[in-house]
Amino acid sequence: MDTTAPEDSEKAPPMAPLSSLREPPTTKRGARTRAALVQAARTVFERDGYLDTRLVDIAKEARCATGSFYTYFTNKEEVLAAVLLEAQEDMLHPGVGRVQGTDDPYAVLEASNRAYLEAYKRNAKLMRLLEQVAQVEPVFREFRSRRADAFIRRNARGIADLQARGVADRELDPMMASRALSGMVSVMAYNAFALGERQEEGTPVDFEELVSTVTRLWANALRFPGHR
Amino acid sequence: MDTTAPEDSEKAPPMAPLSSLREPPTTKRGARTRAALVQAARTVFERDGYLDTRLVDIAKEARCATGSFYTYFTNKEEVLAAVLLEAQEDMLHPGVGRVQGTDDPYAVLEASNRAYLEAYKRNAKLMRLLEQVAQVEPVFREFRSRRADAFIRRNARGIADLQARGVADRELDPMMASRALSGMVSVMAYNAFALGERQEEGTPVDFEELVSTVTRLWANALRFPGHR
Amino acid sequence: MDTTAPEDSEKAPPMAPLSSLREPPTTKRGARTRAALVQAARTVFERDGYLDTRLVDIAKEARCATGSFYTYFTNKEEVLAAVLLEAQEDMLHPGVGRVQGTDDPYAVLEASNRAYLEAYKRNAKLMRLLEQVAQVEPVFREFRSRRADAFIRRNARGIADLQARGVADRELDPMMASRALSGMVSVMAYNAFALGERQEEGTPVDFEELVSTVTRLWANALRFPGHR
Amino acid sequence: MDTTAPEDSEKAPPMAPLSSLREPPTTKRGARTRAALVQAARTVFERDGYLDTRLVDIAKEARCATGSFYTYFTNKEEVLAAVLLEAQEDMLHPGVGRVQGTDDPYAVLEASNRAYLEAYKRNAKLMRLLEQVAQVEPVFREFRSRRADAFIRRNARGIADLQARGVADRELDPMMASRALSGMVSVMAYNAFALGERQEEGTPVDFEELVSTVTRLWANALRFPGHR
């Protein structure tokens, strides 16, 4: 969706609670090591999952001593925060999918969904990780909530806009509808990309079919007028 | 949805991997202890979450010795299997919500959704637990998948049926659409009941509004004819 | 000192804060292990000092696994509490030194001092340990304080009594005087027994000389009448 | 006490073992850094106690890098030695409290005690620190011993002197008596100033009362003639 320009309010940092506590490294070497640790953490987290990741493994992967880990982070939670913080931009503001030169709601909707799904696919492992850790650590449950809310609110604005323009079912509450439809897309994404890749069996989902199905359902659900 | 009678084939296989390995207790006392352990496990799991549950706590809650646990189960995973197996019936076959004496697809759909959501609400803690453990233990990821598939297939059949009767958008692939729409309902349920209850802030969702929103969206999405 | 019968109030447990938190063992084996741990702890504490004692060492000394330690105690502090609790009786109520059939204040005083010093000598290592740990753990600072207070108050009563009988300097405040004189005896004891034994150089103090010196000084300080 | 002039011999040896091992800094900058470290160490030691002090904290307090610490000291022990060495003068030779123009032993004694107690009070935190570290590090146990001995010997000379002049109980061994009475004063000082200030409850000791009590007891103990 997102037929309106993103407002500034969206840019306000929803990640406040994840900001790191240890003071940032002063020297170049420090910065390098910290970066190595964050990168290593991402690798290991994605490979082993949050719970099975040992701090030692991260340190080892970063080719540094256990103690060095504690120079930059106080615990597993904090590195993960750093990892997510780093990937935040791409996860939160997927290229917005603006379609140049058209007002066709359907085209806009499709572009928006495609952008979301592409971003999800790009960060699939991280999204899987986020789901995992959200089950276990309240801070990240919160993080996930905020991320979801950002999308939901953006889409709710889109829906309200379309209702105002007379092209969407006015009976629907924009927020509720957005919750449901945004949720619908995110489950599909989760199943297709976060879980999907893993499963042996897995019908490797056709990306275009995914985009078109969720778009069509979404359009139908809002009762876009006179379409196919 | 679920406009057809559930077929036997649905009942048979889904839970195979969770069947317990130990042979059932022979004596009455044994059966009593085992039952106490399963009940205690459910209590503790729901209270502390899967990961923070210690076997000792389960044994204590069941008022029996730590060692006794191993008489009936080999590990945490196995008790959880037992817990889920026991709750399976209600979680899998929510009173089907058949609406007697009507063929009105909308009424049937609404009844189906209401039944699903009621069942979810009833088992909210367990569902939350299932989500949690699915992130961590492949066996339960599988379990969750099968449970979801059961609903998805049931609903896909419903959709296909409606398409055949000419009351649903024939462009949609029944399975894909069912995945999306069933997913939509389950996310809403998860957010409302599994998460919702926990969050302080939480807009305590209005149950009826939930039912009507998802039903309306679902009906719209399938392009039920001539309605409002 | 202590020319009066010990009052009940003295028996009230000054050690409340040291009572253990873990529930006591139910079985005989448990009791045996716990006892072994306490004994081992005393040995190791006295040998290595509180700070240099590792829980592993205690467990090893008690010939049990590290984990077993935690069955009975939550940390080093708690075992030490147990050790002290066990030795409490002898450390707190040194045979009171009642001299049968005499009212001679000097004789009574000497007996009292001798009893105190004997008890101190008997528990020298433990007293040394107590001094050490009092520097580090507030709980034990408190414990030491209470122990000291018990003696100080007992002796203050003695002094007041002698003042009433006209055999002690009435200008002195009984409590202040008791603090000073009891302190005097305890430093001497500490230097002679807790420290003394260790020091290579150490003039191994003559016990009788110690008794007679502190007694004479004490008697003089209170201005016992007409003596030598 | 201290009715005689302090002899040179007293000044020489006592602190030998604490002399720093590193050669003094050559440059001005070096001297400044070293001084900053010593000052910082004292602050941190007094605030956190010897054991809880981290070298990093000292460096931080001195606003210099961790590594710099090792330019001047090899370890915690050594900075503490430097700290004590610096404060030594005031702790060892409390303004001697000579009373001009009198021979009255009582007046002299009182002045001596007052001087001692004032010095103790002035350096209370350091004394507390010294007690603490003496329990843990042999070097400082030794240091404390020597400091005590200095006072004890000084006072023993005083006692012997008074005995010679016929104003003190000749039955007493000067050294033993000095040990006991000097100890008496030091315990009182420790309790009043080193501990006292910390305890919430703490009867904030009246300084004058303290001086007069210990003086009176001391005078009595030595059987000063014909006084009140």
Add this chain to the structure above:
DNA sequence: AATGAATGAGCTTTCATTCAT
């Protein structure tokens, strides 16, 4: 000299699992 990051040995603590009674 000064800097501050890197190191890693060392200790604590937890808990699933075993096993003697």
Add this chain to the structure above:
DNA sequence: CATGAATGAAAGCTCATTCAT
């Protein structure tokens, strides 16, 4: 079968000390 103490591997974390810059 029940019991509950015993086990010990596995992590987490700290901090004195080193060392490259």
